[in-house]
Amino acid sequence: MPGAAAKPARRRRPRGSINADDIVAGAFEVARRASLDQLSMPVLAEHLDVGVASIYWYFLKKEDLLNRMTDLAVNRLIQAFPPVPDDLPWPEFLHDYFKRERTIFRDDQVMCDLVLVSTSTYSKDAARRLFEREESVLARLAGAGFSAENAFRVFNAVSVYTRGMVIHERILQRSKTPTLDTARQRQITDWSSMPLLERMLDRHPLAGTTDEDFEFGLAGLVSGFETLLREQEAG
Amino acid sequence: MPGAAAKPARRRRPRGSINADDIVAGAFEVARRASLDQLSMPVLAEHLDVGVASIYWYFLKKEDLLNRMTDLAVNRLIQAFPPVPDDLPWPEFLHDYFKRERTIFRDDQVMCDLVLVSTSTYSKDAARRLFEREESVLARLAGAGFSAENAFRVFNAVSVYTRGMVIHERILQRSKTPTLDTARQRQITDWSSMPLLERMLDRHPLAGTTDEDFEFGLAGLVSGFETLLREQEAG
DNA sequence: ACCTGAACACCGTTCAAGT
DNA sequence: ACCTGAACACCGTTCAAGT
Secondary structure, eight states, rough: OOOOOOOOOOOOTTTTTTOHHHHHHHHHHHHHHSOOOGGOOHHHHHHTTHHHHHHHHOOOSSHHHHHHHHHHHHHHHHHTSOOOOOOOOOHHHHHHHHHHHHHHHHHHHHHHHHIIOOOOOOHHHHHHHHHHHHHHHHHHHHHHHHOHHHHHHHHHHHHHEEEEEHHHHHHHHHHHTTTTSHHHHHHHHHOOOHHHHHTTTSSSSSSSHHHHHHHHHHHHHHHHHHHHHHHHHHO | OSSSSOOEEEEEEEEEESOHHHHHHHHHHHHHOOGGGGOOOOHHHHHHOOOOHHHHHOOSSSHHHHHHHHHHHHHHHTTOOOOOOOSSOOOHHHHHHHHHHHHHHHOOOHIIIIIIIOOOOOOOOHHHHHHHHHHHHHHHHHHHOOOOHHHHHHHHHHHHHHHHHHHHHHHHHOOOOOOTHHHHHHHHHHOTOOOHHTTTSSSSSTTTSHHHHHHHHHHHHHHHHHHHHHHHOOO
């Protein structure tokens, strides 16, 4: 035997045996198993038991595949939100809404990477659905007395805060650095010149990413906007 | 001439003609010229006029190089802050502090990518300097009446918000997607079902990343924490 | 119309060698 | 002790060919 046994040599697939949806589904499986940046075309092809080039018949670029994935992720994100209730006072509503957003992203790291950290894009359709969702929240705020401009800015600020926390947490867990792990923190140096931080060493993660930490800032934001609304109504 | 002219064939460099600092400096040059993720070992080697393998004598992994770069970036970040003044009331101080942080990151995209979005790590030394800086802010807040725990959480929340805005802006500019560009936005669909958002279309970027947008949320946060402090003192 | 292996240009990293 | 080209395993993408 001259050519030593090497590859199982997959049999040629009949046409129509894969399609774009299968590829995207497989891509999510691979990404879930490891992480989004472990997703490569060769690995995906192997997972699907397909030649690499076949994928390129359906997606001209890897980026196109990622964009399609992002679209699906956005859909899942939107569907994960409950309908906007109108029995709750707006501060509580806003609080719940973004608390929810955080848990959604936290429970789906691939979604987080696609929508929040990667530079991939979503379709106009997905954008529209996101905007519709935002509009319903803005309507809620406008109904409570905020000007359109302020409603927009309130939504924006709380959104940036929430996503900032999600991203921060995600990046921390991606970098294996236990820099912020308590144990290591203790050995980093003497804390004698930093008495206030020293008292924080017994904390959870020192990074300030617990539920309480998140909700503290969220409550602060909402409270600040309550004040603003009062001033707006008074002025 | 059998071997067609191909490479200029760089002459061998004498030992000691490069060192770790030169490599890091060159890496920043390359990253500045394009962006951090354009920085590759071959490109860097070419820029330095050195064999690729030479870099690996000083940095065992590309990650080591990135970590070193991150360390320098953290130093620059800290030095860019003015000393903490004690003549300003804490709300204004906090406002200025994070307004400053935002501009620092915004003016240095490589620093932003290294410290905020990449998973690279910084040394214990850099971490210490960051903590010392944080401690001085905490001291300021504690002096104003916040408990240690609340001072920590206030700092944390405003930090997350600020960095969230910086990252958001950075990711928007990295993805060429003009999804949020006004012109495209207008053509996306009819806005008739979204009257509130429609009124925002004449905005700057629709993304809500202007200075005013940022400072609106910042002011909201600070205002919320003022309320909290009042309640803490009352209770 | 769809599927494919082989090739290309790139990347990070290693290694056996030069000086 | 430092510097190096060539090689390796990987990646994204293309292409000329199979059915």
